[in-house]
Amino acid sequence: MQSSVSRLSLWLLLTPFLLWIVLLVLLPHLQMLRVSFQVRESWDTLAWGIDQYRNFFTESYYWRTFVRTGVMSLFTTFLTLIIAFPIAWYIARLARGKARGLLFLACLIPFWASELVRTYGWMILLRESGLISSWLQLLGLADAPVEMLYNDVAVIIGLVYNGLLFMVVPLVTTLDGLDENLVEAGYDLGGGHLTVMREVVVPWAMPGIVSGCIVVFMLTLGSYLTPILMGGKDSAWFTQQIFTQFITRFNWEQGAALGVLLLVLSSVIVWVGLRLSGQSLRKVMG
Amino acid sequence: MASDSDLSCTGLVRRFSGHAAVDHVSLNVPAGTFFSILGPSGCGKTTLLRMLAGFDKPDQGDIYIRGQRMNDVPPNRRPVNMVFQHLALFPTMSVGDNIGYGLKRQKVPLAERRKRIAEVLEQVGLPGLEGRNPQQLSGGQRQRVALARCLVLKPTLLLLDEPLGALDLKLREQMKVELKHLQKAFGTTFVYITHDQSEAMVMSDQVAVMKDGRFDQVAPPEALYREPATPFVAGFVGDNNRISGDLVAVQGELAEIRLDDGSLVRGRIASDDLETGGRVDLFIRPESLVLAGDALNSGYSGMDACIRSTLFDGANSRVEAEGAGNNTLYARLPQDGSAPRFNENATVRLAWDPALARVFGARI
Numbered sequence: 001m002q003s004s005v006s007r008l009s010l011w012l013l014l015t016p017f018l019l020w021i022v023l024l025v026l027l028p029h030l031q032m033l034r035v036s037f038q039v040r041e042s043w044d045t046l047a048w049g050i051d052q053y054r055n056f057f058t059e060s061y062y063w064r065t066f067v068r069t070g071v072m073s074l075f076t077t078f079l080t081l082i083i084a085f086p087i088a089w090y091i092a093r094l095a096r097g098k099a100r101g102l103l104f105l106a107c108l109i110p111f112w113a114s115e116l117v118r119t120y121g122w123m124i125l126l127r128e129s130g131l132i133s134s135w136l137q138l139l140g141l142a143d144a145p146v147e148m149l150y151n152d153v154a155v156i157i158g159l160v161y162n163g164l165l166f167m168v169v170p171l172v173t174t175l176d177g178l179d180e181n182l183v184e185a186g187y188d189l190g191g192g193h194l195t196v197m198r199e200v201v202v203p204w205a206m207p208g209i210v211s212g213c214i215v216v217f218m219l220t221l222g223s224y225l226t227p228i229l230m231g232g233k234d235s236a237w238f239t240q241q242i243f244t245q246f247i248t249r250f251n252w253e254q255g256a257a258l259g260v261l262l263l264v265l266s267s268v269i270v271w272v273g274l275r276l277s278g279q280s281l282r283k284v285m286g
Numbered sequence: 287m288a289s290d291s292d293l294s295c296t297g298l299v300r301r302f303s304g305h306a307a308v309d310h311v312s313l314n315v316p317a318g319t320f321f322s323i324l325g326p327s328g329c330g331k332t333t334l335l336r337m338l339a340g341f342d343k344p345d346q347g348d349i350y351i352r353g354q355r356m357n358d359v360p361p362n363r364r365p366v367n368m369v370f371q372h373l374a375l376f377p378t379m380s381v382g383d384n385i386g387y388g389l390k391r392q393k394v395p396l397a398e399r400r401k402r403i404a405e406v407l408e409q410v411g412l413p414g415l416e417g418r419n420p421q422q423l424s425g426g427q428r429q430r431v432a433l434a435r436c437l438v439l440k441p442t443l444l445l446l447d448e449p450l451g452a453l454d455l456k457l458r459e460q461m462k463v464e465l466k467h468l469q470k471a472f473g474t475t476f477v478y479i480t481h482d483q484s485e486a487m488v489m490s491d492q493v494a495v496m497k498d499g500r501f502d503q504v505a506p507p508e509a510l511y512r513e514p515a516t517p518f519v520a521g522f523v524g525d526n527n528r529i530s531g532d533l534v535a536v537q538g539e540l541a542e543i544r545l546d547d548g549s550l551v552r553g554r555i556a557s558d559d560l561e562t563g564g565r566v567d568l569f570i571r572p573e574s575l576v577l578a579g580d581a582l583n584s585g586y587s588g589m590d591a592c593i594r595s596t597l598f599d600g601a602n603s604r605v606e607a608e609g610a611g612n613n614t615l616y617a618r619l620p621q622d623g624s625a626p627r628f629n630e631n632a633t634v635r636l637a638w639d640p641a642l643a644r645v646f647g648a649r650i
């Protein structure tokens with residue numbers, strides 16, 4: 001009796017989680033996987049095949065976009081890490097009391113607005129008739145309006161900005177737990193700033209670094225609005241291709257195949273990243 | 287600077303928002319000695335140690351190590367290493383890498399490094415543990431690794447910040463002795479800070495008793511125990527009984543004191559600021575208090591006290607008694623078990639040799 005009650009409550013507790021996993025994660029992905037292997041022979045007949053995947057590898061535009069998206073996402077993740085580390089260091093180690101809360105809030109505030117609004121904010125700054133362009137003209141550094149949008153730099157700026165918080169939070173958490181004495185011991189035994197950073201701080205912060213990188217990388221790889229708004233129509237982000245297949249061309253089979261490939265790409269890169277940093281997913285996700 | 291002095295400081299001052307944590311401290315540590323700084327928490331001993339290590343800078347005064355002025359030398363360039371209170375072993379490195387960290391910074395080649403790591407581990411009694419993680423070791427083993435990590439660098443000066451605090455009692459007793467032996471074996475000058483007077487007494491060649499940012503007394507442990515220079519040292523180092531009274535007369539070395547219950551007792555004068563008629567404190571060690579039967583030495587002073595309880599603690603067994611003016615007094619029981627059993631509330635006479643009691647002006 002007792003055990004059946006506790007079993008029932010366990011199931012009740014698990015239900016939302018199971019529904020979430022099965023309905024929103026597992027089923028759509030299985031469905032997508034199935035669709036990606038369907039080949040439309042005519043308007044009412046379907047066959048199984050790998051035509052969509054063959055398309056991907058033969059059509060250079062597909063896989064070039066694919067590689068470009070992967071490389072730029074990796075670069076964005078790295079850049080986010082480089083920018084977020086000093087911020088996290090400051091918040092976790094140097095700021096005290098109220099200042100600390102305010103700094104954290106400052107990182108959080110942009111995320112109260114939607115990605116769309118944030119991205120338009122950047123567009124206001126960077127566009128031809130935007131703030132930075134007119135300042136440059138006022139200062140005499142440029143004699144005509146400067147267009148800073150619609151290139152890769154603009155895309156990366158927008159993506160780094162979007163990912164920053166997700167890198168700062170895990171870094172602050174791990175750096176917060178770093179014992180000041182460890183850093184001091186690093187100096188005491190003869191290490192300079194660089195050595196202490198490389199030998200003591202970074203190994204300690206590794207779980208935070210890796211988990212931040214995974215989150216930022218996934219977000220970047222799967223982002224759609226920022227590349228399209230800041231990079232323009234030709235920004236060639238892989239999610240755009242998926243969107244085009246699904247919505248514009250109504251080619252669900254091809255869209256599904258590209259979606260599966262994106263999932264495989266992100267999984268492989270995360271796995272390689274974990275391998276290279278010697279971390280395990282369990283350790284990183286705590 | 288004398289060349290046989292490893293560390294010498296003159297007039298060190300460190301202020302934190304107006305309050306002087308370290309207040310004009312001067313010290314001189316001869317090479318190869320074990321020097322302890324003993325004081326209650328908040329007395330400034332940690333601040334002093336951090337200045338020696340280079341983590342903090344004195345507002346005034348100079349630090350010399352082997353005659354070299356160290357004030358502006360950063361911690362990683364000082365010939366000084368520190369064993370931290372919580373050891374601060376790098377958790378992301380193995381024991382061998384922890385010890386090799388400093389050698390690597392000195393650009394010692396790999397083969398030589400391996401050899402020296404193995405050597406030092408042998409010396410601290412942990413041969414072959416290079417590959418372990420610090421987390422896998424016991425408290426005492428971690429302690430030794432922390433020591434080895436510093437000693438392998440052959441520093442001029444080793445600073446120790448209460449490293450035994452985290453150990454349990456039995457292990458602490460063992461490590462005390464071991465630390466002293468290691469210090470002798472390596473010949474390195476140790477500067478050890480602690481609030482535990484027994485640690486300081488057992489291990490040190492010289493002990494500085496620190497209070498409110500100043501040194502009250504610097505002396506070998508025995509001198510500190512037998513000839514305390516201030517009432518604080520008398521009360522802080524070892525157990526002591528304190529009895530208050532008024533100074534009636536001074537007879538050479540001895541002072542005659544009227545206790546609050548009217549009885550007259552005597553003790554040796556330990557400070558020169560005593561005035562007849564002023565309040566004084568008389569300090570008597572528990573082992574100097576004799577439970578007097580009828581065979582009372584005529585030169586002894588004595589007072590009646592009421593037994594409260596007997597505290598059995600092996601060789602350190604004592605009786606707790608209440609003397610004049612509700613003073614709680616402790617008297618050491620004879621170690622051979624020859625003491626009679628006392629009934630509670632029995633009255634006994636506690637006596638002492640006046641030469642073994644110390645009289646200081648009372649602190650207001």
